[in-house]
Amino acid sequence: MRSSLVPVVVAALLASALGGCARVPDSGPAVPVAAPSAVQSGEPESDSVNTLLPRPGADAALSVSAYVNALRATRNPGPLGDHFLATPALRNTFSQNPSMVVVRGDVRASVAEMASGAATTTALFSADLIGTVDSDGVFAEAENSAWQVQVRMARIGGTWLFAEPPPLIVRDDQFASSFTPTTVYYAAAPSAVTGTNPQLVIPERRYVNEDSSGDLATQIVDFVLAGPSAALKPVAVNPLPKIKRTSRVAVEDGDLIVELEAQAESLDKDALNAFVAEVGWSLSASFSGSVRLTVGGRPLDVDDFSANQDQSAWKRYNPVVVDRQNLPTFAVQKGAVKVLSDAGSFDQKPLRLGTSVQGKNVRSAAVSMNLTRLAVVRDEAGSQRLWITDASGTMQPTLRASQIGRPSWGGNSVTVVVPVGGRLFEVGVGNARTPTEIQVIGPNGRRLRNITAIRLSMDGVRAVFINGTGSSAQVFFGMLTGSTGSALVLRARPLAVEGAPKDVSWYGAVTAAVAVTRPGNAGDEVSIVLAPVDGSPARIQTTRLKTTPVVRLTADPTENPEPIIPLELSGRIYSAEANYSVTPALQVAGVAPFYPG
Incomplete structure (x- = not known):
């Protein structure tokens, strides 16, 4: 009216x-x-x-x-x-x-x-x-x-x-063609997860309007200088809050050159090192050499700070090398952990599998990104038990419960998180017998106590998970917070996905891959929803496969993910495609497929 x-x-x-x-x-x-x-x-x-x-x-x-x-x-x-x-x-x-x-x-x-x-x-x-x-x-x-x-x-x-x-209005079906998504990295805030002086960067998706003029590299550096979004601020900081713009960004002889204002020379070396890591990772695809900070055309001069940093200096701020290709994939076959694919370009060989713990009655498992730690959930005497490798590589028994979900390492090899009876626990390699409960808090302070699946990000401070079952199941994205020495808190908000969620994984650094069931022509079918964790429009990949009682998936969590998404339907693992809605091919018999992490 x-x-x-x-x-x-x-x-x-x-x-x-x-x-x-x-x-x-x-x-x-x-x-x-x-x-x-x-x-x-x-x-x-x-x-x-x-x-x-x-x-x-x-x-x-x-x-x-x-x-x-x-x-x-x-x-x-x-x-x-x-x-x-x-x-x-x-x-x-x-x-x-x-x-x-x-x-x-x-x-x-x-x-x-x-x-x-x-x-x-x-x-x-x-x-x-x-x-x-x-x-x-x-x-x-x-x-x-x-x-x-x-x-x-x-x-x-x-x-x-x-x-x-x-x-200026953009419909959801125009969103992908109206913006160029780019991943920008921000320095991690001190916390119980990252420590008192973290050398860590956390990714966030930013969008560049296709109608924008100017150099993309300069825009990305300006995004870095603007600091993390309000949503990311609980886990990230701006190391250079008083510097808002850069006068020059260029790539010369393979090096990334960033010209800063003169006040940058009054900053401390830790803040400048964090900024170098931010711009290095944010623009890592644009240059092959060092990051060079300048003021007035000359190298920036700060005590104990190197104004010319090669990749070995700033790449250590990321817990894993995210541009690795051909991650190995794993699954459980006949109760044993098996490697589904080779490690590809990884220098380190996959774990030696086949011990009595790893090779019998296993329900699900997780391997750390560096392929040195393993966590398995086994059936034992009418219940389930979580086992993890200690510092010597020996499998140690930890908590026991009637129902234990799939564990997740994220990007570390020190602690693993795991759902147990709907609650979430952190188990450390050094204190395997004393797990710590993580409080999971949703909108309006509501405690979430029916967690069925969770995946940590490689930075270890973000997570995607499912709370609830059946028609009440909901996908959440959250961030781990807590002061050093205190218990962890996972604060989360729901992610809107079309369909009933069954399992969740990371697909790349800033997107959740969610297996859902949706009505099809001949009954409920399984689809994969690729949902950016910032809540921007998701993409649905239909599989045309009929749903089964068990639906699980895994995906490559690195910044440049492999397009194949292993999808399990009650003991059969299919090779789904992230970019095409086609019926996936049957790959192998097995359950609970997983990438490292």
């Missing part, structure tokens, strides 16, 4: 504000924008997409609907300002706006009723809100899906135009 606003006072103000500087933009049947099809085909060139434009004599509703249609036809809406906004200043503001509203489905638009001959009115936009992307490339998931905004309009020379910038 349309409102009956008649903005009389606004009309006088707009007449004064727009007088002398407003003009009617050229009308025509085509707007020069980049078509989504060009992006999908890999061609960056702009094209002309036919769409109606505001024109003299047409009513305000046509201008509003034309704007909505034009947004649907383009991934870079900046040029639309020349056709829909009344003044050069407004057009410039519109074209420079990096923030986007991400919605699900169609945008609803209407115009307020107005008196005959009125020169102003109000447009109302509403939609099912998913979230927003801000000027720092941060996606923020909406707390309330009901979204609407009012925008003033004015009639200039007989044509209805926007008198203030309208929202």
Whole structure:
């Protein structure tokens, strides 16, 4: 139902504000924008997409609907300002706006009723809100899906135009073609997980608008200097909070050169070392040599700090080398842990398997990223027991319970987390017989005590997990916090996935792979949902495989993950594809497949 606003006072103000500087933009049947099809085909060139434009004599509703249609036809809406906004200043503001509203489905638009001959009115936009992307490339998931905004309009020379910038709206099905996702790393905050002086970086997904101008490397360094998002701040810090911009970012002779402001020379070496690790990892695909920090064109001068750091210096801030390829995969076959694939480029050979503990009555297992530690869950005398390797490599028995979930190491080889009877425990290699419970807290402080599956990230401070079973099951993303020496707390929020979740894993550094069941043509079928942990739009890969009582999966947790996702359906392991909705091939008989981590 349309409102009956008649903005009389606004009309006088707009007449004064727009007088002398407003003009009617050229009308025509085509707007020069980049078509989504060009992006999908890999061609960056702009094209002309036919769409109606505001024109003299047409009513305000046509201008509003034309704007909505034009947004649907383009991934870079900046040029639309020349056709829909009344003044050069407004057009410039519109074209420079990096923030986007991400919605699900169609945008609803209407115009307020107005008196005959009125020169102003109000447009109302509403939609099912998913979230927003801000000027720092941060996606923020909406707390309330009901979204609407009012925008003033004015009639200039007989044509209805926007008198203030309208929202930049992206539908969920346009999201992937409208933004370039990039992984940016931030220095870890001291905690019970990371220690008092952590040398660790934590990844976060940022989005670069395809319409943005400027160098991508400079944008990424600016993202680093802006610091972690509000969502990541519980586990990450900004080592250079007073420096907001860089004057130069370049790659010369394979080295990454970052020019900082003079005040950088008043900072301490630990903060600067952390910053080098942040930009090194964030831009690791863009250069092959050292990171060099400069001030005024010369090397930055700080006591005990090296302004020229090769990769051996800053790569140690990541717990594992994330660009390794061909991780080995494992599974349980006939009660024993087996290697499904070779270690590929790993220098270290996989664990020697086949001891009595590892080779009998095993239900699930996990191996550390460095392939030196193993954790297994075994059936023993009517119950289940968790075994882990100690510092000498000997398997040690730990807690016993009627039901123990699959363990997870994350990126470390010191402690493992495991669901036990719905609660979450941490078991250390050195104190295997004294596990510690981790408090898991969901929205509004609610304790989560029905955890069925969990995977730690390689940095060890983030986790994806499932709480509940059947129709009540829900996927969560959380971060481990706690002061040094205190008990750990996992604070989590739900991730929206389509379907009933059965199992979860990491796919890459910032995406959860979730096995779900959804209705199909011949009953429930299994699909894999690739859900970014920031809550941005997920991607569903259908398998066309009928669901079974047991559904489990694993995925490559490194930054450049392998596309094959081993998927178990009650004792049969299939090779699912992360990028294609095709029926996967049967790989082998076995249960509980897992990548290291």
